[in-house]
Structures are given as structure tokens and as C-alpha cells.
Amino acid sequence: MTPEQEKEKEEKGEQEEQVLVLDAMKRYRNGEIWDFEDDMAVSDGHGGGENGVLLGLDGGTTSTVCICLPMVPSFSHSQLQSLPILARAVAGCSNHNSVGEIAARETLEQVMADALSKCGSKRSSVRAVCLAVSGVNHPTDQQRILNWLRDIFPSHVKLYVRNDAVAALASGTMGRLHGCVLIAGTGTIAYGFTEDGKEARAAGAGPVLGDWGSGYGIAAQALTAVVKAHDGRGPSTRLTNSILQALDLSSAEELIGWTYADPSWARIAALVPLVVSCAEAGDEVANKILLESVQELASSVKAVVERLGLSGQDGKDAFPLVMVGGVLEANRRWDIGKEVVNCISKYFPRVLPIRPKVEPAVGAAWLAWNFFMKDCYS
Amino acid sequence: MTPEQEKEKEEKGEQEEQVLVLDAMKRYRNGEIWDFEDDMAVSDGHGGGENGVLLGLDGGTTSTVCICLPMVPSFSHSQLQSLPILARAVAGCSNHNSVGEIAARETLEQVMADALSKCGSKRSSVRAVCLAVSGVNHPTDQQRILNWLRDIFPSHVKLYVRNDAVAALASGTMGRLHGCVLIAGTGTIAYGFTEDGKEARAAGAGPVLGDWGSGYGIAAQALTAVVKAHDGRGPSTRLTNSILQALDLSSAEELIGWTYADPSWARIAALVPLVVSCAEAGDEVANKILLESVQELASSVKAVVERLGLSGQDGKDAFPLVMVGGVLEANRRWDIGKEVVNCISKYFPRVLPIRPKVEPAVGAAWLAWNFFMKDCYS
The missing domain is CATH 3.30.420.40 (ATPase, nucleotide binding domain)
Structure with a gap:
């Protein structure tokens, strides 16, 4: 569907x-x-x-x-x-x-x-x-x-x-547990399985513990960039106007109250499309945040594939990589999912990216x- | 005192x-x-x-x-x-x-x-x-x-x-609001005042919004390093044994439950002395976390001093820098406060570091x- x-x-x-x-x-x-x-x-x-x-x-x-x-x-x-x-x-x-x-x-x-x-x-x-x-x-x-x-x-x-990662993998492999799944929505996790039942995971430990490639991670870095631009620690960025306008706030200081007013991770992650828009409009700060998130997401997949030997001894075996979640399905000009695949292909040329239909x-x-x-x- | x-x-x-x-x-x-x-x-x-x-x-x-x-x-x-x-x-x-x-x-x-x-x-x-x-x-x-x-x-x-930063400054300047104060305890903030009543601040926006030099920030990065070492995304580190032992946990997976079981920032920040010990024992990962926190803390001070012109037009005027909080008072061989001052002195040679007695x-x-x-x- x-x-x-x-x-x-x-x-x-x-x-x-x-x-x-x-x-x-x-x-x-x-x-x-x-x-x-x-x-x-x-x-x-x-x-x-x-x-x-x-x-x-x-x-x-x-x-x-x-x-x-x-x-x-x-x-x-x-x-x-x-x-x-x-x-x-x-x-x-x-x-x-x-x-x-x-x-x-x-x-x-x-x-x-x-x-x-x-x-x-x-x-x-x-x-x-x-x-x-x-x-x-x-x-x-x-x-x-x-x-x-x-x-x-x-x-x-x-x-x-x-773990929910298992369902996401199964949705791309018709219920077979083999290959790697990368989820990047509000959170992120990479999960892999071999034919003989071994499994491994990377990331998925939530925002406090380094899930920087997640929607929450991307958006939190964007909010941080706005605060740093405001207080002089970082360069000015389109993210400031874009985010303040979207949240109907009048200053970067008000962002602090907004951020801690509600502990929901999804509310913060919902800002990702604004970060993508700013990067597409040429904003260097937003662009850097997305490039780093691509590296983080790719490093999760790499860790799982290497630990399980999914790409074989010479690194050239084919394996499915199921990609799921709003961050990877964005379908935008700045396509995070595509960049992650590009990055992973350098290590594992026969990765088979799958975007599930269900x-x-x-x-x-x-x-x-x-x-x-x-x-x-x- | x-x-x-x-x-x-x-x-x-x-x-x-x-x-x-x-x-x-x-x-x-x-x-x-x-x-x-x-x-x-x-x-x-x-x-x-x-x-x-x-x-x-x-x-x-x-x-x-x-x-x-x-x-x-x-x-x-x-x-x-x-x-x-x-x-x-x-x-x-x-x-x-x-x-x-x-x-x-x-x-x-x-x-x-x-x-x-x-x-x-x-x-x-x-x-x-x-x-x-x-x-x-x-x-x-x-x-x-x-x-x-x-x-x-x-x-x-x-x-x-x-803001609490104002009290910390006053504790080092006998109640006079002039100069810059850097607080790094559970959280961190840099706050500055000029003789004529202008003020500026940097950081202090909490852990979601980039206070990476704070005790919470240092400890969260250490916890992340343990998770990354465990799942293959990062190098192995002494932090793993040190932190798991201190928290009486048997695996890095259990760290995830521990981290989210209690939303208190102070509980996480309390791990900073372990990070310092690991760095002192030569652990590269812990060392890198501390070096980065020094950069973050120094950049907060630099932003405030520059915005207020506290160091004069040629950058060579003297100004007090009051330093407060557990991260800066550690009194350890790896002395975060001393490194921050070293770093700031490169930009502002006449900075006068003060560690308040009250x-x-x-x-x-x-x-x-x-x-x-x-x-x-x-």
C-alpha cells in the first residue's frame, strides 16, 4: 500500500x-x-x-x-x-x-x-x-x-x-528474517538477522544515548543550531526563521520553554521536514546536520552487517536492506534514504535496498x- | 568557604x-x-x-x-x-x-x-x-x-x-555585576555583564538544546560511547567497565533501561568523575569527550565576551571570569576548569579566572x- x-x-x-x-x-x-x-x-x-x-x-x-x-x-x-x-x-x-x-x-x-x-x-x-x-x-x-x-x-x-525493528524487516522480506532493516522515524535502529538465526542490532538506544540519525536527533540538532546562532556560538541559519515561524514563537529564547514544555519525542521529530527544506534551500547548517545524520544511520547499518557477516567474507555478498520510517521515506530532493544507501554501497556494493510496500x-x-x-x- | x-x-x-x-x-x-x-x-x-x-x-x-x-x-x-x-x-x-x-x-x-x-x-x-x-x-x-x-x-x-548564573557571578565579584561567569554543574551556562548594564548569555538551554559541556552532557556522551562500543559503532573503551560496575549493571543493554528509568538530569551528571578517571587512566574515548566539553565551555565564554566587548576593542582588556560548578571544581589531574581557562586565554590573554570562596x-x-x-x- x-x-x-x-x-x-x-x-x-x-x-x-x-x-x-x-x-x-x-x-x-x-x-x-x-x-x-x-x-x-x-x-x-x-x-x-x-x-x-x-x-x-x-x-x-x-x-x-x-x-x-x-x-x-x-x-x-x-x-x-x-x-x-x-x-x-x-x-x-x-x-x-x-x-x-x-x-x-x-x-x-x-x-x-x-x-x-x-x-x-x-x-x-x-x-x-x-x-x-x-x-x-x-x-x-x-x-x-x-x-x-x-x-x-x-x-x-x-x-x-x-522489537519493532523485526516487524519492519519482515514487511520488506515477506516475513523472512534475513538481512538488515534500518528504521529512522522519531527514533532509529538497525537490526540484522542471518539465515541461521543470529541477530545483531545497533543504535535504538533513544535520544539520550546517541540516536543522532533519528528524526528526533536531526530536529534536536536543528533546535540547538538555532540556539547557538542566537547566542553567538554558531553561524546564523535559515533554520531560525523557519522553525520559529512554524512554532509561532517570537524568539530563540522561547524555543527553550517550548522544548521542555512537553516530553514527547515525536513532537520534536516532527520538525524534520523544515530541516530538509532549509538544506534544499542551500542552508549550510541544515545541510551539515543532514549529512551527519546520514553518516550516523550508515554507521548503524555497517556495524550490524559487519557483526553478522551479512555481506560475506569478501564483503561482496548480496543482502536485503529494508528501509523504513519517515526520515528515510521523505521523497524529497534532499533524499536522506538515498544518501544512506550511497554511503553503505561504498562498503557493501551488493546491498539490495528495499522500501516495503506494506x-x-x-x-x-x-x-x-x-x-x-x-x-x-x- | x-x-x-x-x-x-x-x-x-x-x-x-x-x-x-x-x-x-x-x-x-x-x-x-x-x-x-x-x-x-x-x-x-x-x-x-x-x-x-x-x-x-x-x-x-x-x-x-x-x-x-x-x-x-x-x-x-x-x-x-x-x-x-x-x-x-x-x-x-x-x-x-x-x-x-x-x-x-x-x-x-x-x-x-x-x-x-x-x-x-x-x-x-x-x-x-x-x-x-x-x-x-x-x-x-x-x-x-x-x-x-x-x-x-x-x-x-x-x-x-x-537566572542562577547571576548569583554565581556575584559570588565571585562581591555582588558586583561585571564580567563573565561560567557555570558547569549538571547544566551549563555562560553569563556576562558590562559596567553599564548590558548583559548576554550563551548555552544554558538544557540537554536537548546543546549544553554538551555540562556534567549531563559529558556523562550522556560517555553513556553513548558505551552503547556504541557495545553495538560496533565505536571503539572499545574503559568507560564500559567503569560505568557498568558503578551502576551495578551486567550489560550495556541494561544501561538503556537505567537511563530512561528516571528523568533526573543530575543522576546522569553524577557519572562525570568516572569519565575523568577513565581519561586520567589514558582512555582515548573519555579523553576526547572531555576535550570536546572544554571546547564547548570555552565557546560559551567566548560568545559572551565578544558580544559584550568585555575584553575591549583590541581584545586585551582585563575582565573577571568567575568559574562555578562541579565540572569546573573537580580538582583532578585532568582539570577541566584549567583547560577551559587555557583555551580562553588564547583569545583573551587578560582574562582573570576567579574561583569564588562563597x-x-x-x-x-x-x-x-x-x-x-x-x-x-x-
Whole structure:
């Protein structure tokens, strides 16, 4: 689905979605998020057919998407693309590092309930859930999330918790875990997998810990450049007028209050298009910020590819590089994604860049299918 | 007062202080922070003598100190140093950008009540308050804080709200506002004043907006270096073992959870001594972080001195540079403060570095005296 198609689809379903969201909120306020299942008493509650359904979730720092696919055990791997999307639900941030665990958990539970409700399915008809969520950096994170997923679903439901990077990779490789994925949206991470199950990651440690190639990192550097131009530490830059005007502020000092008024990383990252515009208009400061972000993003990919030996011993094997996220999909004259590929090609000439046609949540649902088939039929 | 004397003083007063803090907390839980004034009905409530008292506050990102001095209008400027400290109270962070406005306000009100209670004074005997608090970056910040100070004190009390940098400068210049002050503790800022009342500042916009020379900035770069060494983006470094051991963590991945578990900037800045130790032990990564922080700190001073023309037209006039904060006072073999002075001396050979003998809160109280004398007697 292209971004245009996706937008169209979202607009079409907007009214229906608003009604559902309001309903869901009402239920949730009473702690009755799953009450809709009772209303389905006379139906079979198997909206996805007799084999039940799969849930794929992509939980990022900006938004969380849940996709519901029918479970079709007779399909082969290559047919996955033809599985129809039964339902799609959207919610806010579910990164527990960013919003805290309680809010993250509420968001994830709500978005799953919305998706199941939309396609007339119950939790009992779910076969597998693949929850790919940013901020899962350690087995203890994974286990904690698995534990409360376990509380939500009946015991027969297979549950898989992964970092959101895994879903993004799967969205470009049809659910196969091989190659490298680079995500650069509000945050950034590079994640790689080999055929024999080894994995490695680089970056993805958030804005305090050096994710300078992320949307947040680019925008924070742009804000810093405005402050430095104002106080005499740095050269003057078009970024000053561009950002102050966009935020309706009258001075660089007011930027400080604006920056700390709201801890949301996504709000800062939303300034990236302004940085790109300034660089396109010839601003040297903006240009330098983007060039450095390209180096940072490329160095993440390089670290992963080298650690896993994805490019073979002589560095010339082909491997897929799935590229996902607003920073890489900008489709602008100053094309960050293209520059990252140029940079990586110097080290690994046979890198195969892929820009997925489906969103990461679909990749997560395909992964749920893959994991389930492996667990139950192999 | 040297850091050693200060420590000794604090230890001596510890028991007394704990009792007072507990009392104060009890009162405050009932919303009765100023109740102690009623108990002073029979005394005159003029602990500072008939001319009343002055309050000086230094509100930083790590702690807030309130000093109470007697008001002596007959003193001359140069005699200020001999004013006895009637009381000293300490509380936590009062930077509204860091802890939010409600918590900042509570902290400031509490610490003022503690100081007055300790020296047996009431609010009615206060002549002037100089509140120098970090995070005051704009006239609107200043006005907001002035408004609620106005609610606390009787109308005859003169109130002055400034950035905490001003108090630090005054602590090195005996309350005179001339020269440049560089603060580098958890945060950093350079602030300068000319004889004729012009002022300029650089940095001080917090960790998101490029305060890389601050304690937080140094430590965040060290944490980033550990993450980069772990994921293959950077060289290996002594910082890894040093920091993981100090935080009792077993892997670099656990650092991510540790970093975002608590939003306090001071907690991260507390790692600076480890970075200095690693640099002293020859670690190149730690050394580079410190060298870059020296450049950042020097560039803040340079920007302020140039904008104000503090070094004269030929750059050779003498001017005081007051240096304050844990990063600059480290007293280590790798001496960040000394390197900053070396760096600045290249541009401004007649810079006069001053390491104040009193704490910034005393500077704030001296300022209160200065401002009051100017407002009432000139």
C-alpha cells in the first residue's frame, strides 16, 4: 500500500473509526475494554473464518498499529501477500520508555480490542499475536510484556514479543528474517538477522544515548543550531526563521520553554521536514546536520552487517536492506534514504535496498503466521 | 568557604537540619508551611536585628540553597563579605523545566521557610529576596515566578528574580555585576555583564538544546560511547567497565533501561568523575569527550565576551571570569576548569579566572543587598 493509498483508506474509514474509538473509550473508562465480546454471543465470533485470526502489532514511539489477518495454514510462505487485511486499528505511542509501562500497556490492549471488534472476532479465535514494539531492548522487557499478554489471551494463543525493528524487516522480506532493516522515524535502529538465526542490532538506544540519525536527533540538532546562532556560538541559519515561524514563537529564547514544555519525542521529530527544506534551500547548517545524520544511520547499518557477516567474507555478498520510517521515506530532493544507501554501497556494493510496500504491522502479522507455522507444524 | 569547610559545616548541622526538615514536612503536609511564624508571637520575629533580613536563593538543577543575611544599610559594598550568615537551608531541584512548576515552587517556598525559621525571623522582617534560579530564560519565566513570590511575601518586601548564573557571578565579584561567569554543574551556562548594564548569555538551554559541556552532557556522551562500543559503532573503551560496575549493571543493554528509568538530569551528571578517571587512566574515548566539553565551555565564554566587548576593542582588556560548578571544581589531574581557562586565554590573554570562596546563594543574598540599596537609597 503506498502512502497515498493508505491515506485514502484512513480517510474513508475515519468516521467509522471515530465512532469505534469513542465506543472503545467509553468501555475502557469502565474498565470494560473487552465487553464487546459479550455482544457477539449469537455470532460465532470467528470473523476470520474457522481457522481463526492472527494479530500483528507495530508499536512505535509515534503511533501503534494493529493488523488482523485470517489464519490460513494451507498457504505457503510466498502466498502471504495475498492474505486480506480483516481489520486495522491505530492508537498512540506504546514505547514504555517514552510513556511509561501503564500507558504503553493500555494503548496496546486497546488497539488489539479495536482491531478484533472491527472484524467481529473474539480473543478466543486468535491463533497467534506478534507484538513488535519499540523499547524492547532486553529479555527482561520481553518477558514483562509476555506476562501481561498472557493475562489477556486464552492459553492456546501463541504469543511473540519482538522489537519493532523485526516487524519492519519482515514487511520488506515477506516475513523472512534475513538481512538488515534500518528504521529512522522519531527514533532509529538497525537490526540484522542471518539465515541461521543470529541477530545483531545497533543504535535504538533513544535520544539520550546517541540516536543522532533519528528524526528526533536531526530536529534536536536543528533546535540547538538555532540556539547557538542566537547566542553567538554558531553561524546564523535559515533554520531560525523557519522553525520559529512554524512554532509561532517570537524568539530563540522561547524555543527553550517550548522544548521542555512537553516530553514527547515525536513532537520534536516532527520538525524534520523544515530541516530538509532549509538544506534544499542551500542552508549550510541544515545541510551539515543532514549529512551527519546520514553518516550516523550508515554507521548503524555497517556495524550490524559487519557483526553478522551479512555481506560475506569478501564483503561482496548480496543482502536485503529494508528501509523504513519517515526520515528515510521523505521523497524529497534532499533524499536522506538515498544518501544512506550511497554511503553503505561504498562498503557493501551488493546491498539490495528495499522500501516495503506494506506497513510494519503487516510484517508483524506475517511473522505471527511464520512463528505459528514453525511452532505448530514443523 | 571551600568545599571542605562547606562539607564540615553541613555535617555539623545535619542533625539539627533533619529535625527541622521533618518538622517542616509535617507542617507542609497540612498546607501549613508558614505556621512556625505563629509560634514566634512573643518574640519580635526580627532574628536579623531591627533592620530585618535578606534572603538569597540559588536554585539549581541538583539542589536549592537559601541563605539569610542581616540587612545592614550602613555597610559599604566592600564590607559585604563580613556580613554573618544567619541561616542556611537546603532543598532539592527547583528548575521548573526539570521538575515542573508546582514542584519547583514548593521547593523554593519550603527552603525559604526553613531558612527564616532557623534564624527566628518572619516574612514580615524580610527586606529583600533575590531568587536566582536556573531555567529562568525569558521575561515571562521571571514574571511568573515574581507573581507567586508576591503572594508569599508582604507588599513591602522587594523581590528580584534572576537566572542562577547571576548569583554565581556575584559570588565571585562581591555582588558586583561585571564580567563573565561560567557555570558547569549538571547544566551549563555562560553569563556576562558590562559596567553599564548590558548583559548576554550563551548555552544554558538544557540537554536537548546543546549544553554538551555540562556534567549531563559529558556523562550522556560517555553513556553513548558505551552503547556504541557495545553495538560496533565505536571503539572499545574503559568507560564500559567503569560505568557498568558503578551502576551495578551486567550489560550495556541494561544501561538503556537505567537511563530512561528516571528523568533526573543530575543522576546522569553524577557519572562525570568516572569519565575523568577513565581519561586520567589514558582512555582515548573519555579523553576526547572531555576535550570536546572544554571546547564547548570555552565557546560559551567566548560568545559572551565578544558580544559584550568585555575584553575591549583590541581584545586585551582585563575582565573577571568567575568559574562555578562541579565540572569546573573537580580538582583532578585532568582539570577541566584549567583547560577551559587555557583555551580562553588564547583569545583573551587578560582574562582573570576567579574561583569564588562563597557559594552562589551568598552571591544572591549580596545581590539582594545591592538591588535593595539601589532601589531604596539611590
